[in-house]
Amino acid sequence: MENQKVDIFDRQMTAISRVSLTADEQNSEHIYTTTIGEFLNPKQQYKFYEPIKAIRELCPNLEEKLKNKPSVDALKKRLPAGIISGVAEGGIGEQNLVELNNVAQVDIDGQDNPDIYDWQAVKDMLSKSPFFAYIGMSVTGLGLFGLIPIEDSSKFKEHFDAVEDEFANTTFKFTQGNDTEPTVLQGIKIDPIPRNPASKRFVSYDPNPYWNTAAEVYTKRKEPIKPITHYDRNFTSSCANGSFDVEDFFKRHNISYTKRARHSGTQYIVDCPWIAEHSSKSRAESAVFVYPEGGIGYKCLHAHCADRHWRQYREFYEHRSRFRCVQRRKGQLSMLGL
Numbered sequence: 001m002e003n004q005k006v007d008i009f010d011r012q013m014t015a016i017s018r019v020s021l022t023a024d025e026q027n028s029e030h031i032y033t034t035t036i037g038e039f040l041n042p043k044q045q046y047k048f049y050e051p052i053k054a055i056r057e058l059c060p061n062l063e064e065k066l067k068n069k070p071s072v073d074a075l076k077k078r079l080p081a082g083i084i085s086g087v088a089e090g091g092i093g094e095q096n097l098v099e100l101n102n103v104a105q106v107d108i109d110g111q112d113n114p115d116i117y118d119w120q121a122v123k124d125m126l127s128k129s130p131f132f133a134y135i136g137m138s139v140t141g142l143g144l145f146g147l148i149p150i151e152d153s154s155k156f157k158e159h160f161d162a163v164e165d166e167f168a169n170t171t172f173k174f175t176q177g178n179d180t181e182p183t184v185l186q187g188i189k190i191d192p193i194p195r196n197p198a199s200k201r202f203v204s205y206d207p208n209p210y211w212n213t214a215a216e217v218y219t220k221r222k223e224p225i226k227p228i229t230h231y232d233r234n235f236t237s238s239c240a241n242g243s244f245d246v247e248d249f250f251k252r253h254n255i256s257y258t259k260r261a262r263h264s265g266t267q268y269i270v271d272c273p274w275i276a277e278h279s280s281k282s283r284a285e286s287a288v289f290v291y292p293e294g295g296i297g298y299k300c301l302h303a304h305c306a307d308r309h310w311r312q313y314r315e316f317y318e319h320r321s322r323f324r325c326v327q328r329r330k331g332q333l334s335m336l337g338l
Helices: 036-038 042-057 062-067 069-076 121-125 153-170 233-237 246-252 310-328
Strands: 012-016 031-035 081-083 085-086 097-102 103-109 136-138 143-149 172-176 183-186 257-264 266-268 286-290 294-300
Touching: 031 036, 031 246, 036 042, 036 183, 042 069, 062 069, 069 085, 081 085, 097 233, 103 153, 121 136, 121 172, 246 266, 294 310
Parallel strands: 012 085
Antiparallel strands: 012 031, 012 081, 085 097, 103 143, 136 143, 172 183, 257 266, 266 286, 286 294
């Protein structure tokens, strides 16, 4: 069956006249409903060209962007913004959403991807995907954002997680600027904030955005992992001898550890696989536990990892191992139809 193709630009969304609104203003004429096409129309965006130009002059590169962050943030708050993924009433929080429009945002920030400096090259590469309906320059000029139509708005976050995984686990190859050799990236990090369908998008200006009125609907979803409160007995009970060889697991995945006795069991101090999200890089924040009765647990003390336990820890490495195996067989994965 042929994949479904859609035009997303007449879909409704909520717009905000400026981000620096008081609580009272957020319930007045400053919030209105428009269409995605109108919000992204370069002629409409050009009305805000001067403040956007001022922001981009403060952000000639990542270093200057970080240095000038207070000024940049103050200027951005004067701009309009939009809840692209839906329509809100009585406020602009997720609890105020009354309608979703089956459109997910993909935000690629230069700060998260320092090896990228030619954003037009990335735009050209991503435009080869049949799933992108729009790709344009971010307000700072140091990033891109794109829109992907999704199949089921009730599974919005599952669709977003699948897109995030594909970006993280794809080898990207493209030529930047006047380089003679292509840039090869083992994954691109997308901003997790648009996982919330009520996340706001500042108005930007791109005189030459990518438009696709016949984008394919993205159907993949990543189903959430069932939370566990202590440790996962299923992993241990599936083993022939009733136990899981943690040290063999470490060896197979090249994980270094420090072993010590702890509460009649064994504790292994390890590096957290999500350490890039931490504000501190202390190894002692993360550990695998083997309990006396044979159960296995994982705990990282960093706030970003509060909901990550042994199942997530093990699947992180086993998924990466399977991905590398596929890479060896196929040379390169195809992300989003690229």
